[in-house]
Amino acid sequence: MKFKAEITVMPLKEILDPQGKAVTSSMKNLGLGEIQNVRIGKHITLEIDAADENAASAKVDEACKNLLANLIMESYHFELKAV
Amino acid sequence: MKFKAEITVMPLKEILDPQGKAVTSSMKNLGLGEIQNVRIGKHITLEIDAADENAASAKVDEACKNLLANLIMESYHFELKAV
Numbered sequence: 001m002k003f004k005a006e007i008t009v010m011p012l013k014e015i016l017d018p019q020g021k022a023v024t025s026s027m028k029n030l031g032l033g034e035i036q037n038v039r040i041g042k043h044i045t046l047e048i049d050a051a052d053e054n055a056a057s058a059k060v061d062e063a064c065k066n067l068l069a070n071l072i073m074e075s076y077h078f079e080l081k082a083v
Numbered sequence: 084m085k086f087k088a089e090i091t092v093m094p095l096k097e098i099l100d101p102q103g104k105a106v107t108s109s110m111k112n113l114g115l116g117e118i119q120n121v122r123i124g125k126h127i128t129l130e131i132d133a134a135d136e137n138a139a140s141a142k143v144d145e146a147c148k149n150l151l152a153n154l155i156m157e158s159y160h161f162e163l164k165a166v
Contacts, residue, residue: 008126023150024129032146034132043091043126046107049117063115067106 003048003056007078009069010041044068047083056080086131086139090161092152093124127151130166139163 011017020039027035046063050056060078069076094100103122110118129146133139143161152159 010126010128020127023127026150027146030146030149032142034142035146036130036132038127038129041126041128043093043124044103044106044121045093045124046121047119049119059115059117063110063113063118066113067109 001050001052001056002083003050003053003080004083005044005046005048005056005060005078005080007044007046007060007064007068007076008041009044009064009074009076011039011074015073041074042068053080053082084133084135084139085166086133086136086163087166088127088129088131088139088143088161088163090127090129090143090147090151090159091124092127092147092157092159094122094157098156124157125151136163136165 017039023040024036024038027033048056048059050059057080060080064076065071100122106123107119107121110116131139131142133142140163143163147159147161148154
């Protein structure tokens with residue numbers, strides 16, 4: 001079966017997000033001062049062939065842990081959909 | 084009212100995503116060859132003060148169009164939640 005995964009990787013709350021801070025400041029200059037606390041992470045989509053949803057989930061988890069997310073600075077979660 | 088927005092910005096389907104291609108190749112080296120067609124975009128969270136959900140939605144849309152997404156190469160969608 002083929003699955004599509006939607007993965008979100010975000011900087012941990014405890015960790016300063018300089019890119020997000022810079023964008024928050026830019027919002028003011030754009031007249032959007034009511035926007036605050038911008039945080040920027042990654043959104044990753046991928047396709048995976050697996051026997052069932054559990055197998056696909058284990059593989060995506062492995063990919064997140066080993067390549068897509070840096071667990072010292074980031075957290076991740078994902079959703080799987082059969083396609 | 085305060086709202087939290089979850090914004091996803093992805094490269095358009097028609098556009099080559101070199102970062103995604105590189106990650107797809109790396110999957111093979113990690114023994115995860117069943118993972119294909121990786122695409123990498125941005126996930127952005129922010130907080131916004133607005134009178135109601137419609138006003139918040141209009142502001143977030145403006146922020147996406149003017150700063151967060153490059154509409155020539157990327158598409159975006161977002162969800163709002165009252166907090």
